Structures are given as C-alpha cells and as structure tokens.
Amino acid sequence: MLFEWKPSIDGLWKSSLYESDVTGDGFIMTGGESTIRFMANAFITRPATAEDAPAVVALVNSAFRGESSKAGWTTEADLLDGQRTDLEAVTEMLSVPGHVILVQAMDHNLVACVHLEKTGEDCYLGMLTVLPTAQSAGLGLQMLEAGELWAIDHWASRSMHLTVVVQRVELIAWYERHGYTRTGQRKPFPYGDERFGLPRRPDLAFEVLSKPLIASDSDRR
Numbered sequence: 001m002l003f004e005w006k007p008s009i010d011g012l013w014k015s016s017l018y019e020s021d022v023t024g025d026g027f028i029m030t031g032g033e034s035t036i037r038f039m040a041n042a043f044i045t046r047p048a049t050a051e052d053a054p055a056v057v058a059l060v061n062s063a064f065r066g067e068s069s070k071a072g073w074t075t076e077a078d079l080l081d082g083q084r085t086d087l088e089a090v091t092e093m094l095s096v097p098g099h100v101i102l103v104q105a106m107d108h109n110l111v112a113c114v115h116l117e118k119t120g121e122d123c124y125l126g127m128l129t130v131l132p133t134a135q136s137a138g139l140g141l142q143m144l145e146a147g148e149l150w151a152i153d154h155w156a157s158r159s160m161h162l163t164v165v166v167q168r169v170e171l172i173a174w175y176e177r178h179g180y181t182r183t184g185q186r187k188p189f190p191y192g193d194e195r196f197g198l199p200r201r202p203d204l205a206f207e208v209l210s211k212p213l214i215a216s217d218s219d220r221r
Contacts, residue, residue, distance in 0.1 A: 043139075045146050048101040048113065053090045055110045056101060060085050063129045065197065072132030074140075079167055079204065080197035085127065089195065093117075100154075101127070102146055104139065112139045114147045123151035123213075125162045144178060148213055157213050163187060163206035172207060180209040 048056055062068045064084040069075035076084070093099045098118035103110050111134050115127040125147050130139045151157035164172050166186065176182075189204035190196050 043104050043106050043111070043142075045102055045104045045112075045143070048094060048103045050091065050094055052101075052103055052110065053087055053094060056090050056103065056113055057085055057087050059110050059113060059131060060090075060127055060129045063132050063135075069132055072130065072135035074130070074135065074171065075132070076165065076168070076197075079165060079200055081200060082194055082198035084197060086195060100150065102143065102150060104143060104146075112143045114143045116147050116151055118151075118155045118157070119161075121157065122159045122161060123155060123157035125151075125160050128162075140174075141178065148211075152213050159210055159212050161208060161210040163208055165189070166205050166207045167201075167203075172209065175209050178211075180211045183208045183210050 061084050063072060063074055064076045065080065065082065066077060069077050090101070093101055093115055099116065101113055101115045104112035110131075112130045113127065114125060114129070117124040117126070125144075128140060128143060128147070130143070148160055151160060160180075161183075162175070162180070164175065166172075172182070185208040187206040187208060189199065189206065191199060191204075
C-alpha cells in the first residue's frame with residue numbers, strides 16, 4: 001500500500017492511495033517500511049531515533065528562538081526568549097509509546113521535523129519545523145501532510161489538532177489555508193515554566209485548530 005504524492009495544477013502536493021509497489025515521481029510513503037521519500041529533491045523523511053535527538057533540538061530552537069530564527073518567517077523571537085525545546089523533552093517524545101517525530105534529512109542533515117502524539121481516536125501535531133534558511137519552499141507543507149498520512153496509516157486517526165500562539169496570526173492563516181479551522185478553544189501559556197521559553201509579553205495564549213482526517217478504507221479510495 002503506497003501513499004503517493006504528485007504535484008497538482010495549483011502547485012500543491014496532492015496524495016492518493018495505491019495498492020501497488022510502483023513508485024512514481026514526488027513524495028512516496030510505504031506503510032510497511034514507514035518511510036517517506038521526496039524523490040525530486042533527494043529528501044528522506046523518516047521517524048527519528050534517539051541518535052537524532054540533539055539535532056532535532058538544535059533544529060527546533062534555531063527555527064523559533066534567537067537571531068537565527070529571524071532568517072525564516074516562523075520565528076517567535078519577538079514573543080519569546082529562551083528555548084523552544086530541550087534534549088530531555090525530545091528524548092521523552094522518542095521513548096514514549098504513541099509518540100513519533102518525523103524528520104526530513106538531506107545528506108544526513110536535518111532540515112525539517114514534526115511531532116505527532118496519538119490522543120485516543122485523534123492525533124496532536126506539534127513542533128512543525130523547517131530550517132530557517134529553507135523556509136518558503138514547500139517543506140513545511142510536505143511535513144504537515146506527511147504527519148497527517150502517518151496518523152491515518154499508523155493510528156487510524158479521525159482528526160488532527162494543534163495549537164498556535166494567538167499572536168502568530170500569519171501562522172494561523174497558513175494552517176487555515178491547509179484545511180485547519182479554529183475551534184474557538186484557547187489554552188493558557190505555561191508562564192513560569194522556562195522549558196517553554198521566556199515570554200516577552202503578558203498576554204500569550206494558544207489557539208486550538210483542528211482538521212478532520214480520512215481514516216476509513218472506503219474514504220481513502
């Protein structure tokens with residue numbers, strides 16, 4: 001069973017399910033190998049291992065915190081100082097059942113990642129990250145869709161949900177363009193917990209967005 005990704009006329013990547021071992025151009029995921037390959041650009045997307053943890057931490061912090069993050073549009077440097085994640089948190093994600101971090105690598109260097117957590121019949125998506133200097137090239141969308149396919153194929157998830165800092169209006173709009181809707185629910189920012197960063201303003205909170213996923217065999221065809 002293959003998930004094959006092909007560019008459509010609108011320039012976005014669309015997925016289809018095939019009962020075949022034939023690979024085509026574009027993004028391919030094989031359920032048996034749990035491997036996704038972006039053939040055109042020689043990117044390999046795979047589940048992270050414990051050996052990847054330091055590189056995942058460096059990638060995520062570089063994309064959201066500090067001066068390095070300002071090379072991309074996903075920076076939170078104007079909202080938060082400190083770290084976005086640390087080695088303890090990432091190592092735990094990699095060791096606890098029901099969690100996976102997908103990473104995208106080129107020449108053994110990580111350029112993107114996303115964290116997935118199985119939450120009952122649904123899935124939580126977080127830490128969607130692209131190297132700042134590689135942003136605005138479509139890698140974020142590829143990782144988002146790879147995460148959705150993983151949740152469907154491995155966990156039969158019915159929906160995906162995620163949180164975004166409410167001040168990140170451009171990021172919320174990006175998710176809305178890709179099928180996510182605001183639930184009307186907000187969650188408080190964990191002020192006082194430096195593991196999530198050092199807030200630079202007193203009104204941070206998380207907006208909750210969700211998207212239905214296709215999980216049944218009849219809906220996939």
